[in-house]
Amino acid sequence: MVHMPEPTKERLLHLMRILEKSEVPAVTSSHIEGLTGWSSYTIRKDIAWLGGDYGSSNGYAPSVLVPAIKSALGLDRDRRFCVVGLGRLGSAYLNLEAEAWEEFTLIAGFDTNVNRVEILKSPVPLYPAYKMAEIISRFQIEMALLCVPEAAAQAAAEKLVAAGIRGILNFAPLVLTVPSEIPVRNVYVVDALRSLSIQVKTHIGQS
Amino acid sequence: MVHMPEPTKERLLHLMRILEKSEVPAVTSSHIEGLTGWSSYTIRKDIAWLGGDYGSSNGYAPSVLVPAIKSALGLDRDRRFCVVGLGRLGSAYLNLEAEAWEEFTLIAGFDTNVNRVEILKSPVPLYPAYKMAEIISRFQIEMALLCVPEAAAQAAAEKLVAAGIRGILNFAPLVLTVPSEIPVRNVYVVDALRSLSIQVKTHIGQS
Structure with missing residues (x-):
């Protein structure tokens, strides 16, 4: 993966x-500017990180640019993940169809409750924590x-880090404390609901 | 709600x-700059939208600023929402504890499958679509x-808009077409996994 700045990665x-x-x-970069709010200059600079010549005055061809971005971001290869915590939310994700995960592959599920691990139906193997x-x-x-x-999330995150995990998608409402080289999203x-709610026009004159 | 610009709302x-x-x-605003990357100038300008005097040279007091932001963003009152689609993910959200939703109140669940509506256990009333x-x-x-x-999401979104909904949190992997005054998040x-994966340092020398 090219060592580009994080904001460039996010924009790409x-x-x-x-x-x-x-x-x-x-x-064109000005069309992208209209959709995203980023300046044409920023867009051209970000695309320059990809290294190739993807055209600019006549616009960028999605058919060429998309694979180039995928490759630069490491999204063109198999990425493996697991689900930790097999309650309602965890087992909902466990049972998504494999194709729904696109380039990602669900490998396993974990739970501290051995009974749950033995009883749950799952398309992938389940293991005790x-x-x-x-x-x-x-x-x-x-x-x-x-x-x-929430109450179990920090301890589970520490176990995952000790077990060699490289990144965590956190669904619990707390900020995890993990080593800085382990990214957490x-x-x-509720955060998503808040973001939505501040854009919502409130009810006026509705009974 | 104060009519502040959307980027200001998001930053607040x-x-x-x-x-x-x-x-x-x-x-202080420079401490916030370190945490967020926004300039002190932007931070002070955003806070000025709140209208009051929240201090600046000695720093902002969270105990005063948090309630002021909540009030300005309309997060200090009861906001009501429903869950549409009572499959695994929908029923996982249906069964979160009421306190987990903070200032939001789950009022009802909907599904086109009348049988599911009658059989599912739920802490809130369920209705046919x-x-x-x-x-x-x-x-x-x-x-x-x-x-x-995914295949049912656009039709369900149209029904919701016709029914008077003011905002949609969309869990399906497609861009919904709804009137511009109805915000969609x-x-x-998989998008979250992609964002995480581009930050992950890949396995090196691990067997």
């Missing part, structure tokens, strides 16, 4: 999503969806 | 989360968590 990821949905043969280090190392699992309750549903 | 929301977790009596307009209007429901499968788990 976002740009890739826009271009994937685009049905036009070429988009004490086997984390063995399974994460054996199957080279990079990331974890952390779906345990917080995807708490 | 983020700032509120940082301050809520802060245990110091006062934070054809009752959406009646229930959303009667209970003044503002927002919906859209948890239906996409919270697709």
Whole structure:
């Protein structure tokens, strides 16, 4: 993966999503500016990180630019993850169809409750939490969806880090304390509701 | 709600989360700059939108600033929402504890499958989808968590808009087409995994 700055990575990821949905043969940097608010200069500089010549005056071709971004961001290869905490949310993710995960592959599920591990139906193998280090190392699992309750989340995160996990998607409503080289993304549903609610026009004159 | 620009709202929301977790009596704008990357000038300008005098040279007091932001963003009052689509993900959210939703109140669940509506256990009333307009209007429901499968999501979104919903949190992997005055937030788990994965240092020398 190219060692580009984090904000550039984030913008390229976002740009890739826009271009994937685009049905036009070429988009210009000023068109992208209109969709994203980033300046044309920023957009051209970000795309320059990809190294190739992707056109600019006549616009960028999504069919060429999308694979280039995927490759630069490491999204063109198999990435393995596991689900930790097999309550309602965890087992909902456990049972998504494999195709829904796109380039990601769900390898295993973990829970501290051995009974639950034995009883739950699942398309992938389930293991008791004490086997984390063995399974994460054996199957080279990079990331974890952390779906345990808030009170158990920090301890589970520490176990995951000790087991060799490289990144955590955190569904619990707390800020995890993990070593700085382990990225954490917080995807708490109430935060998303708050972001939505501040954009909502409130009810006026509705009975 | 004050008519502030959307980027200001987003930054204030983020700032509120940082301050809520802060245990110091006062934070300076340069401290916030270090945490967020926003310039001190931007931070002071955003806070000026709140209208009051919240101090600046000696720093801002979280105990004063957090309630002011909450009030300005309309997060200090009851906001009502429903869950649409009662599959695994939808029923996982249906069964979160009421306290987990903080200032939001889950009012109802909807599904097109009448059988599912009758059988599912739920702490809130469930209704067949054809009752959406009646229930959303009667209970003044503002927002919906859209948890239906991808193929059904656009049609369900259109029904919700016709029923008077004011905002949608979309869990399906597609861009919904709705009137521009209805905000939509996409919270697709694969997008979150992609954002995480581009920050992950890949396995090196691990067997």
